[in-house]
Amino acid sequence: MSDAPTLLEVRNLTKHFPIKKGLFNRQVGAVKAVDGISFEVRANETVGLVGESGCGKTTAGRSLLRLLEPTSGEVLFKGQDILKLSATEMRSIRRNLQIIFQDPFSSLNPRMTIESIIGEAITVHGVARGDKVREMVEGLLERVGLQPSYITRYPHEFSGGQRQRVGIARALALNPDFIVCDEAVSALDVSVQAQVINLLMDLQQEYNLSYLFIAHDLSVVQHISDRIAVMYLGQIAEFADCDELYDNPLHPYTQALLSAIPQPNPRRRAQRIILKGDVPSPMNPPAGCRFHTRCPACFAPCKTVEPRTVEPVPGHKVRCHLYDPEFAPNDPDIWARLPQQPKVKDNATLSPEAKEAPVAEEAPSPTPDGTDGVASTESQPLKSAGEAGAPTPAETPAPEAQPSAES
Numbered sequence: 001m002s003d004a005p006t007l008l009e010v011r012n013l014t015k016h017f018p019i020k021k022g023l024f025n026r027q028v029g030a031v032k033a034v035d036g037i038s039f040e041v042r043a044n045e046t047v048g049l050v051g052e053s054g055c056g057k058t059t060a061g062r063s064l065l066r067l068l069e070p071t072s073g074e075v076l077f078k079g080q081d082i083l084k085l086s087a088t089e090m091r092s093i094r095r096n097l098q099i100i101f102q103d104p105f106s107s108l109n110p111r112m113t114i115e116s117i118i119g120e121a122i123t124v125h126g127v128a129r130g131d132k133v134r135e136m137v138e139g140l141l142e143r144v145g146l147q148p149s150y151i152t153r154y155p156h157e158f159s160g161g162q163r164q165r166v167g168i169a170r171a172l173a174l175n176p177d178f179i180v181c182d183e184a185v186s187a188l189d190v191s192v193q194a195q196v197i198n199l200l201m202d203l204q205q206e207y208n209l210s211y212l213f214i215a216h217d218l219s220v221v222q223h224i225s226d227r228i229a230v231m232y233l234g235q236i237a238e239f240a241d242c243d244e245l246y247d248n249p250l251h252p253y254t255q256a257l258l259s260a261i262p263q264p265n266p267r268r269r270a271q272r273i274i275l276k277g278d279v280p281s282p283m284n285p286p287a288g289c290r291f292h293t294r295c296p297a298c299f300a301p302c303k304t305v306e307p308r309t310v311e312p313v314p315g316h317k318v319r320c321h322l323y324d325p326e327f328a329p330n331d332p333d334i335w336a337r338l339p340q341q342p343k344v345k346d347n348a349t350l351s352p353e354a355k356e357a358p359v360a361e362e363a364p365s366p367t368p369d370g371t372d373g374v375a376s377t378e379s380q381p382l383k384s385a386g387e388a389g390a391p392t393p394a395e396t397p398a399p400e401a402q403p404s405a406e407s
């Protein structure tokens with residue numbers, strides 16, 4: 001685990017889009033696109049943010065940069081809450097916080113030359129003027145693998161990969177500390193994706209950058225990320241070091257996403273989970289755990305009590321009742337429904353956010369009925385928990401053995 005200092009800390013960030021109706025434009029509801037997410041990005045680190053389409057990744061990335069004004073929460077950049085800054089104060093900090101967009105064509109003004117596109121920010125922020133701007137733009141183009149002579153060209157004269165390199169040069173122009181890469185390689189061919197990812201990794205070392213790398217595909221983020229946050233319906237379901245997340249996914253949703261990655265080696269192929277149905281609407285998310293309507297291991301409390309974030313393995317946080325000392329089921333059948341049996345140590349603790357969060361009022365006793373998980377598993381019947389190496393009741397975080405939320 002890296003001990004680099006924290007550069008950016010997101011605390012309980014929320015973005016709700018109001019739904020208005022009628023003659024008086026009254027608010028009748030809200031799209032809860034981002035609903036209380038917390039994570040931190042260290043200096044020189046890449047945090048991957050993954051999840052299905054519509055789970056709130058883009059809204060999260062834009063809200064933490066204040067390109068969208070968040071509904072609530074805190075975003076501490078080098079310890080300072082940027083959500084409290086005035087527009088003028090924000091301007092001077094903005095040069096440190098940049099974004100690379102998914103679609104390099106629509107994010108570059110077709111009427112501007114590459115020199116104006118990249119040079120605009122340099123001029124606006126008063127970094128340089130006149131010939132010096134041109135010199136800087138040429139240097140940036142060279143650094144991202146484009147010829148300096150392209151400076152007079154227009155975006156339509158470039159291929160998709162080259163346009164994304166222009167987008168990267170534009171983000172680098174102000175020498176930022178932190179860049180949100182919002183699906184920055186999703187629109188590119190696989191071979192070009194690899195080139196752009198390698199370029200981003202080289203630039204990270206050279207300029208000591210930190211990235212929030214947003215993608216819907218876990219196989220893309222694996223190569224570049226140090227840690228990964230998995231998002232589901234506006235919340236972070238799981239957050240862990242990259243290797244730990246791939247070796248030992250805890251949340252049933254992460255397990256489902258990982259099982260969908262094509263695996264060339266049949267021995268390493270995990271049982272595939274087909275998630276039924278679509279992601280529920282963020283206007284009206286399910287009660288209890290947001291994933292319970294699609295979870296293969298759903299049991300009684302999942303339907304009524306919203307899960308807290310717990311840390312069953314040091315540095316590995318998960319928002320799931322299976323690992324919460326208060327609810328963890330002793331019934332091996334529930335654990336056996338997970339396609340990959342988790343390695344959970346005996347030292348599960350509640351994460352700091354969970355300790356601060358209000359404890360659920362009506363916590364039903366953890367009745368391990370678990371009969372109605374609606375996701376189906378493909379292929380052969382599952383092994384029993386024991387055979388599959390599932391945590392036995394003694395190994396699972398037993399309620400009495402673990403610190404509770406109040407402790």
Ligand SMILES: Nc1ncnc2c1ncn2[C@@H]1O[C@H](COP(=O)(O)OP(=O)(O)OP(=O)(O)O)[C@@H](O)[C@H]1O
Pocket residue numbers: 017031032033051052053054055056057058059060216282
């Ligand atoms: N301006 C808006 N007004 C209302 N709802 C919005 C707005 N922008 C996004 N949403 C809704 O918020 C939810 C999250 O959208 P968002 O684009 O952040 O998801 P995403 O995970 O980035 O998806 P994708 O990978 O498809 O871009 C979606 O239900 C979307 O319809």
